[in-house]
Amino acid sequence: MADDQVLTDMLTMLDRSPEVLALRVCVIELLIERERYADALAHCGTALGHEPGNTQVLALMTRCTTALSGGAPTPAATSVAAPATSASGSAAAQPDFDWAAAEDEVGDIIEPAFVHGVPTEFVTDDDAATVERPTLRLADVGGMAEVKQQLDLTLLGPLRNPELAAAFGTSARGGLLLYGPPGCGKTFLASAVAGELGANFYPIEITDILDIYTGASERNVHSIFEMARRNAPCVLFLDEVDALGHKRSQMQASTTMRTVVNQLLTEMDSATHSNEGVFVLGATNHPWDVDVALRRPGRFDRMIFVGLPDLAARSSILHYHLRDRPVAGIDLNALAAHTDGLSGADLAHVCTTATQLAMADSMRSGEVRPIGMADVRAALAQIRPSTGAWFESARNVVEFANGDGSYDELATYLRRMKRR
Missing domain, CATH: 1.10.8.60 (Helicase, Ruva Protein; domain 3)
Incomplete structure (x- = not known):
């Protein structure tokens, strides 16, 4: 029943963020595990509409069509959300799993820094497999002068001049949220920031966190932050923050996702954890869907708008x-x-x-x-611009939900681009 609730939660998140391909792939895998091949196939078609030729989706589509035609489904590749199954094909209950035996059998063979469904203490740390050291610099990013200036003012400047920042009573603590229309280089900018700082870069997607087992998603959040702390200085980049940190007020029926948001808040809180040397950057297409607690001081308290390329x-x-x-x-x-x-x-x-x-x-x-x-x-x-629907939503937010001035920068941009 808990597994079905996780699938329901993911489907709800997918309705809110249909463009998040990683989340849709996770849903497809869960549907295949439940032998709901027709539903999974429909999601495959939608995914390929967003990203034609995606090899992972094509492989999942092959499994669905094979199963629907009466053949045996092709074995799945190692999945980030694949539970153990019983002989009848139903998900095995987590309490029956022998974690001690798993530790003995797995040993040092497991390479990823964390594997979903397996407690992190049983997994060999291989930080180099997931933490990068980018050579990219902001100078390598074409155009976007305003964005670079804001990054230098809010993040890079205080880090390069700690004494001067202290004199003015400011610092680079907390997190920085990059937002704007999809496909405009937010991830690229985050990597360039890490390169500019000479720091490690640790990119995280929602599928690196979500897990079907109760409590495993929260453990994954903790493991991610622990790895970032071990590899400080480190830029921890959380992609699609709106899907991960959605407003809890809209998730009353989803206890799973509410606890994930709570764990994320705890890890980012300087009162409970020392994140010295860990710079948390987030990216989202829909900042208005991010939980308000995540945008308070000490968390994602600063936002920078990343618009269409100039x-x-x-x-x-x-x-x-x-x-x-x-x-x-x-x-x-x-x-x-x-x-x-x-x-x-x-x-x-x-x-x-x-x-x-x-x-x-x-x-x-x-x-x-x-x-x-x-x-x-x-x-x-x-080819037609793919961001029309985003600008429609953004215009509504500016007109009707900008009472505190959070989106004044976006409003200025829309006026300048004559989209308002």
Whole structure:
């Protein structure tokens, strides 16, 4: 029954954040475990609509279609949320699991820093497998001058000048929340911040935390923060914070997710844990859905808006995605000028589509034909901005839910972009 509640909770979260692919994959895996192949297949189709060609989703779709056609389902790859099953296929009760025996059998074979369903004390720490040391710097991020300036003022400046920060009674304690439309480089910026600080980078997604067993998700949150503390200085990056730290007032029926939010609050609270050298960065498309307690002083008390890429950023993104492909006659400045309103993900899609057009022509002729401006223009004619729905929601928030001024920066941006 507890497992069914977890699935219900995840489906509810998915309704609120349908674009979170990692969460949808987790739901698909849980549906397959319950032999609900038709439901899982429907979610596979939705996932592929968001990210065509995703190999993990395609593999899950193959399992569903095989099972529905009467064949034996192909064995699952190691899943972050796969429970032990009984001979009848139902989930085995957690209390019957012999953790001591598991420790003896697993030994040093398990490589991930934490494995869902297994208490962290039974897992070999391999921090290098999950903690990165990026060489990226903010100077490597094209454009986005305003965002860089705010990062320098609110985070990097105090860290570089601790005596000066102390004199003015300020510090870089707490967390920083990057928010804005999807596909605009929030993760990329977080990695660049870690590189700028010379710190380790520890990126976390919701599937790294959620688990079907009672109490395991909370243990995973604690393990993540403990690993960040061991690897300080460390930038702990929590992606899709709205899905993980959703408003508890909207989750009365979901005790599982409420306790996860409570654990996250406890770990970020300087009164209960020493997070010296751990800089918590979060990213979300919907900050208005984040629990208010997570946005209080000492937690995510500062927010920076990351909007659509500007002209310099668009030119940099286009160059990045075309750099290792055969091109001829590509005018990046002209393309950047004609792609206003597209997100970074949209621009990557344009480059991929243009590449496919040139490759299809090359296969017909038998000779490699470089990607040209005609291919990119044809790709642009097929692709529309993916952020329209986000801006509709953002406009409503600015108009009707900005009484405390939290979204004044967003309001200014919407006026400047003539979206309000």
